[in-house]
Amino acid sequence: MKEQKKCIIVDDEPAAHYVLANYIKQNPQLELVFQGYNGIEAMDYLRENKVDLMFLDINMPEITGLELLKIIPTHPKTILTTAYSEFALESYDFGVIDYLLKPIYFPRFLKAIDRFFSTENTIKQEEVTVNTVSVKVDGYFIEIELDQLLFAQSFGNYVKLHTLKRTYLASITTGELEKCLPEKNFMRIHKSYIIALDKIDASEKDFVIIKKEKLPIGITYRRELIDRLKNKIIL
Secondary structure, eight states: OOEEEEEEOOOOOOHHHHEEEHHHHHHHTTEEEEEESSHHHHHHHHHHOOOOOEEEESSSSSSSSHHHHHHEEEEEEEEESSSSSHHHHGEEEEEEEEEEESSHHHHHHHHHHHHHHHHOOOOOOOOOEEEEEEEEETTTTEEEEGGGGEEEETTTTTTEESSOOOEEEEEEEEHHHHHHHHHTTEEEEEETEEEEEEOOOOOOOSSEEEEEEEEEEOOHHHHHHHHHHTTTTTO
């Protein structure tokens, strides 16, 4: 038998999990490795694990499925699930491979899986990479270009995003933002600060300087920062 493809379910409805998990178990080519009930759980898992296919509900509280696809820097191939058809057209803007309307019937599920494997056979699977992060500012989602982001500063349940052009106050926590940023470019250096590594102008034992701003380095983050920058900046 061919190597199983790892898949996850992200849906806030237990009934949807029951149906999809049962369908997946009937397909020996699929392996269900994770079930999440909101976007935050999905981001946590995807940050640490490689996944081939995601069954993603559109209508979830706090972070919808489409918002999740905007926020995470990389995502596996995705089959969207929902009880509402009006999102179908918008969903294909995110490179999803199929769209299942609830209640999901087994023949339709199999058709979506066939479509997934057909894409696997034509091209090597690649994670979708984006160069922006989507955050909510003043009630609206906006795209922040990652190469413009200097550093992020914790501000209660908000985060101040300092960019080359201006500063934004985003409705997101520092921990949530950290999960959205590519690790190779960004690093948390303090419980309240995440920095763009390539934007560091100077550094000392206890702080770094970015655009004349002196940002503290937490003790627990110092060794990792030294290791990551030792070939670029001597601390």
